[in-house]
Amino acid sequence: xxxxxxxxxPLSVPEGAIASLNCTYSDQGSQSFFWYRQYSGKxxxxxMFIYSNGDKExxxxxxxLNKASQYVSLLIRDSQxxxxxxxxxxxxxxxxxxxxxxxxxxxxxxxx
Amino acid sequence: GAVVSQHPSRVICKSGTSVKIECRSLDFxxxxxxxxxxxxxxxxxxxxxxxxxxxxxxxxxxxxxxxxINHASLTLSTLTVxxxxxxxxxxxxxxxxxxxxxEQFFGPGTRLTVL
Numbered sequence: 281x282x283x284x285x286x287x288x289x290p291l292s293v294p295e296g297a298i299a300s301l302n303c304t305y306s307d308q309g310s311q312s313f314f315w316y317r318q319y320s321g322k323x324x325x326x327x328m329f330i331y332s333n334g335d336k337e338x339x340x341x342x343x344x345l346n347k348a349s350q351y352v353s354l355l356i357r358d359s360q361x362x363x364x365x366x367x368x369x370x371x372x373x374x375x376x377x378x379x380x381x382x383x384x385x386x387x388x389x390x391x392x
Numbered sequence: 393g394a395v396v397s398q399h400p401s402r403v404i405c406k407s408g409t410s411v412k413i414e415c416r417s418l419d420f421x422x423x424x425x426x427x428x429x430x431x432x433x434x435x436x437x438x439x440x441x442x443x444x445x446x447x448x449x450x451x452x453x454x455x456x457x458x459x460x461i462n463h464a465s466l467t468l469s470t471l472t473v474x475x476x477x478x479x480x481x482x483x484x485x486x487x488x489x490x491x492x493x494x495e496q497f498f499g500p501g502t503r504l505t506v507l
Contacts, residue, residue: 314495323485323501324436368436370496379426380496384435 283307284371286383293390299356301386303369306350313345313352314370318385324368328354359390395419396488398499405476406507413471413502415486421466422488426496427459430483442469476506 283306293299301315312331316324330336330343330352342355352371356363366387372380395418405411415425427439440456442448442463450456460472469488473480483503487496 312495316498321483323498326495326497329495379438379441382436382438 284369284381284383286367286369286386288384289387290389291386293359293388295359295361295390295392297359297390299359299363299388299390301354301356301367301369301388302351303353303371303383304351305369305371305381307371307373307381308350309373310347310350310371312372312380313343314372314380315341315343315352315354316368316370318366318368320365327367356388359388361390361392364388364390394497396422396486396497396499398486398502400502401500402503402505404505404507407477408475410472410474411476411504413473413484413486413504415469415471415488415499417467417488417497420488420490422469422490423466424489425463425469426487426489427461427469427471428485428487430485430501432483436485439471473504476504478506480504481506 285304314329315327317327318324328343330345336343340357344353366385368385369383370380397416399414425442428436430436438451439454440448440450442461444463444466448461463469483501485501487498489496
């Protein structure tokens with residue numbers, strides 16, 4: 281059974297700090313990795329995706345993938361109160377009609 | 393680009409009635425659409441996966457006769473909650489994907505309240 285694990289939190293960080301969100305997965309065949317942000321009462325929105333080992337940066341967000349250790353993380357630099365949300369990690373196999381598996385999400389609180 | 397819409401955004405109905413929710417990909421063709429349900433403060437729960445022109449694949453524990461899914465075209469999928477009951481009250485979210493490795497794009501969700 282494919283599993284995606286996230287610490288439910290909440291993770292509380294001060295404004296301006298770096299927030300680090302982690303996700304581990306069980307399926308070694310996983311090839312695609314996604315981070316979504318979900319505000320309370322809203323649907324998830326895609327932040328980043330990563331396919332290759334290493335880091336991928338987009339503005340204040342950096343996704344880090346380590347396939348050997350089977351974890352993917354999301355770093356948020358210069359955290360803002362508006363970043364307060366639940367962050368969902370999704371993992372999927374490559375190609376075909378795979379169904380991505382979502383983690384339960386980590387709640388992030390950025391306090392002023 | 394990659395916009396997914398849902399209609400209605402909110403619906404309140406009486407117990408026993410049926411409710412149809414539409415999910416549309418506005419600027420791309422969605423070979424696959426997913427339907428999720430989310431109860432307050434809980435994680436996304438995948439209900440079913442639908443591919444255009446074929447029957448939906450339901451997750452274990454989801455009644456296919458109660459949650460009817462039709463994926464009639466590459467831009468439209470519908471979820472019909474038949475004979476809705478208060479326990480069906482939830483946030484229903486669809487997502488669409490073009491295929492392969494591509495990421496999913498979520499609709500804004502439909503909040504269903506069954507009285």
